[in-house]
Amino acid sequence: MGKKDPRVDTYIAKSQEFAKPILEHLRALVHTACPEVEETMKWSFPHFDYKGMMCSMAAFKQHCAFGFWKAALMKDIKLIENAKSETAMGHLGRILSLKDLPEDKTLLSYIKEAKKLNDDEVKLSAKKIVKEKKEIVVPEYFLKALKKNKSAQKTFENFSPSHKREYVEWITEAKTNETKNKRIATAIEWLAVGKPRNWKYIKNKK
Numbered sequence: 001m002g003k004k005d006p007r008v009d010t011y012i013a014k015s016q017e018f019a020k021p022i023l024e025h026l027r028a029l030v031h032t033a034c035p036e037v038e039e040t041m042k043w044s045f046p047h048f049d050y051k052g053m054m055c056s057m058a059a060f061k062q063h064c065a066f067g068f069w070k071a072a073l074m075k076d077i078k079l080i081e082n083a084k085s086e087t088a089m090g091h092l093g094r095i096l097s098l099k100d101l102p103e104d105k106t107l108l109s110y111i112k113e114a115k116k117l118n119d120d121e122v123k124l125s126a127k128k129i130v131k132e133k134k135e136i137v138v139p140e141y142f143l144k145a146l147k148k149n150k151s152a153q154k155t156f157e158n159f160s161p162s163h164k165r166e167y168v169e170w171i172t173e174a175k176t177n178e179t180k181n182k183r184i185a186t187a188i189e190w191l192a193v194g195k196p197r198n199w200k201y202i203k204n205k206k
Contacts (some may be wrong), residue, residue, distance in 0.1 A: 002031055005039035008046045009058075019059035022095055026057050029104060033111035050116040052157055055111065058090070065090030070124055075113065119167050127149045136164050142171055152191035159196065166197035 012023045030037055030048045037048045045058040053069040067090040068176075071079045095101060102110075142165050146153040156164065167187050174180035190199065 002036050003033070004031075005041065005046075007041045008039045011041070011046055015059040016061065018097065019064050021098055022064045022101070023057055023059060024189040025098060025101070026064075026107075029107050030055060030111055033108045034115045050115055051121075054114050054118055062096070064095040065092070066095065067091040068110065068121065070114060070117045072124065073117055073122060074110070076110065081109070097144050136161060136168060138164070138168055139172060142168070142184060142187075145188055146191075149192055151193075152188045155191045155194050163196045167191075170197055 008027065012020055012027075015023060027039075027046075034048070034050050034054070037054065039051045040047050040049055042053075042056070045056060045148045047056040048054050055066065057064065057066045068074060068079065071091045092102065093100070102106065146156055156167070159167075171180060171183045171187060174183055187197070190197070
């Protein structure tokens, strides 16, 4: 048997009048589709757990929201698309009244599908963190200095982005013009003989 949480009763009671019938209806459908579900409160709104998080509902000032923890893995295209842009509207869109909900038959099938995903221990894939590569902006004053020494310029142009960045950051981080000019002169000297910025720390290969 499932488990109801009195905190969910309190949450519904404190919600706006328009939201109460919506929340009650959603709650009843979840328990119908998954009798073993357990209610709890997470992040200050009701969640329904079954072998892990399964779905949740929330009430706001002017609308309600309902969402599935693994919506991105479900079959319905709308759920998948809404899962890509997590917003306060949830996976069913803005719910202003019971009329905005899909048919009970459809909702029950969604909940049963979410239940099966947890039964089958299907895991959400970890979100890939794509690090944006910063464009290397070479200061004009450094470019002018490079043009005066063809060997240094050629070395710099053929360097990998990481080696270029090391020189550019070293020069631009100088706190005074005097230090900056000294670093530029040293950079040109090293580049002319093909040395990367941190050549001193590169172990000689036997």
